[in-house]
Amino acid sequence: MAIRLNVNGIAHDVDVEPDAPLLWVIRDELNLTGTKFGCGVAACGACTVHVNGKAMRSCSVPVGAVANAQITTIEGLGGNGGLSPIQQAWIEHQVPQCGYCQSGMIMAVSAFLAANPAPTEDQLSASITNICRCGTLPRIRAALAALTETKTKVKGGAS
């Protein structure tokens, strides 16, 4: 029985078991390999995608649970092949090292900032719990500081 998936604005009908993990369906059925496998138990966040705008760890989401939902992966984040402000900040601050965790990191951060444009340090710490083994965390923090500062400034300027 086919399951309808809307990924990066494109509808796909996939013939898989409803309990197949969304991660592997995205990677192996849809060939979108920017979303990474890290742990398989929702502990590391390398597989983070957006489901209806919310960050979810796709390795632990059964595909049947997100049928017809709007799913965004790293490939669709910038829209039209461009880069989102978060991706640009990642380049500006030279964040990635091996880069393997960064798709998930960027997806987690972008969903979080969309919901919390001016977060406190504690909110960030509680919400961004993805693992990076290379240790890019200080630069992620710097990129986040610049992103939230920019937003605050824009906000301040407008009011």
Add this chain to the structure above:
Amino acid sequence: MNRRKFLLGGATTAGALIVGYAFWPSHRIAHSNLLDAKSGERFLASWIKIADDGAITVVVPHCDMGTGIFTSLSQMAADELDADWAQVHAETAPADPLFANGPLAEGAVLDLASIRGDSIPTFLRGPAANSVRVLAEFMDVQTTGGSSAVRFTGVYGMRVAGAAVREMLVKAAAARMNASSDEFHTESSRVIHASGKSFAYGELAASAAQFAPSAHPKLKTRSEFKLIGQPVQRLDIPSKVNGSLRYGIDVKLPDMLYGAIVISPIFGGKLVSVNESAVAQNRGVKKVVKMDDAVVVLADRFWRARNAVDVLRPVFDHGGNGDVTSKTIRDLHQAALRNGKIKKDKTVGTGYEALKDGSVVERFYNVPYLAHAPMEPVNTTALYKDGTLEVWAGTQDGLGSRQFCAKAAGLHQDKVLFHLMPSGGGYGRRLPGLWNFLTYAVKTAMAVPGTPVKLIFTREQEMQHDYYRPNVTSRMRASVNASGMPTAWVNDYTTDGDSNSEAYIFYGVPDQAYGLAKVDIHVPTGPWRSVEASWHGFFTESFVDELAHEAHKDPVAYRRGLLQDKPRYLATLNLAAEKSGWGTPLPLGHGRGIAMMECFGTIVAHVAEVEVTDDGAVKVLRYTTAADCGMAVNPNGFKAQMEGAVVFGLSAALYGEITIDHGAVVQQNFPDYEIVRLGECPAIEVFVSESDAPLGGAGEPGVPPVAPALTNAIFAACGVRIRELPVKNHSLTLASRQAAERIPSPNAEEVIETNA
């Protein structure tokens, strides 16, 4: 295991040196062009291609595992070449003997002191160069490790090749104008004549390729560098923020099957039985491949293979190791040091004899097994077809992998094609000797000739079938004189390999001795980011700190007293102390700790500042880092490596531990192998102090002082001395904090006195 040994493994070439790396006979260049040049481009020397449109490609004989070497090596080649940086690209070299990175292996036997960053020693030049290069090829070395890429491939390969190509381009321009080469200079990918007439590199490339590259071209001095030393943006980063970079795990071939594996939980155990009928009806399952110590399920999708391998319920025997636990291992290490035979290694002065003098301080330290846990679990794609084997994987040695796969398949190397893929982290996990994933993938592929297979370790298999940073115990002893300074220093340690040169201290202690006690455990071990320095850094720097406190001296002042004839070490120590605000007052429950180590040519000192809270939790507030790597090729990239080393080292120091029960690894996945996350990450400030020393490494040297700086800070904060890692296993209490108040605080006058 000793990385230096493995690098040289089998090759009895000590003393045989490189390079003349630019010097390739014309048939080699022709072969390289066939192998790796696209239409409209050609090799001019080893590693460097120039296309008609001016695009310059630096062919890197290493893997990209995140340290930024593709960028820094390109900077080194492009600087000598006077290239326009905007036209420079980097790509991975083919796993072919033509692209062996001999300098790494040879560099490991060089006396580091003889290497100067600005020059190629004369003994490396001349006719010998080519024959030694052939030697390097026989060694099948294309390794990425030992923080070596910039130090050896960069200094002896990329710079020489870049300079040689620049000279060839000048010759080509001179020939066109029928002028003398010395009437030209080069700038931004152009050869410019004194008259003002100029040629783009792209238009000269084809004719320049007719000249032979010089084995000893003129190199720039440091003051002439334009790209080396600049914090240019990394070339690889754009592909790492949009998901477009394809790692080994992303390889996909038509009609490929996916493999999931279960390996005997007890190392050395053999497969006894599997319940194959349980998966016979599973959708997509194609084959069960039974091996000596493992079973693989092949299916048309990975999750189907993984689900099936779970229900196979493979049974393995114990291989004679079913009773081993972390406690039995600990007892063996202790017994080896206390009652066993100590094999003498290096001795300075009167060595062990000197322990008879003065009062002796003795301490035992221990570090646990650690997993590498790269974010990308190991994986390999392989296709065995018509007697040939094609393999795709991220490893730390493409050429060695090709040879290894050939052996595993029983094929000649010429029948094997190996594609080196970017790696989602390495830290040693993908080095030669740690290639169980290649072995299992090759065996799996050979069970289904004609069908490509991708074998992926689940995180659980990765965690339980790594080659771990060894568990090491050290018995430190020192004789101290009336003023508390050590006159004799003895480090006896356990090992499952050979003697550790990283045990040798840089402190000025007149009598020293080092000895090892062999302990053989069935747990496989391997190099882990910074290798031996990861444990000896902890032993040495914890012990020095204890001696300082025993002497009622400030730990920085005490170290200064031992570094009087070591200006680089002293400067690095002082820089870290100064920038951290060492000596300024801190609130109750806070403490600073310092530690320093030199490895892979770079000296690093960290000052950690921690808070031990009322309920005994440790909060790591900041790290202040000073590093002397001679000169940073890319200062921003170097800082990134130092920051990463702090986070990597902290995860290990606070939480890292692989324990053994019933002969098998207990930890399964990240929930029980914790990694420092954003909320726990301290503020990290890195200060690079330059010196005229040869270029030092970047990837590893930041790691060793992280743990002792932390535990020294914890001692300063609460009076608890942690001698066995990780920190999480120790209870730090308010009582211990109150005890810390009774520790005499460092004497300010003393600090000033020794500083003078």
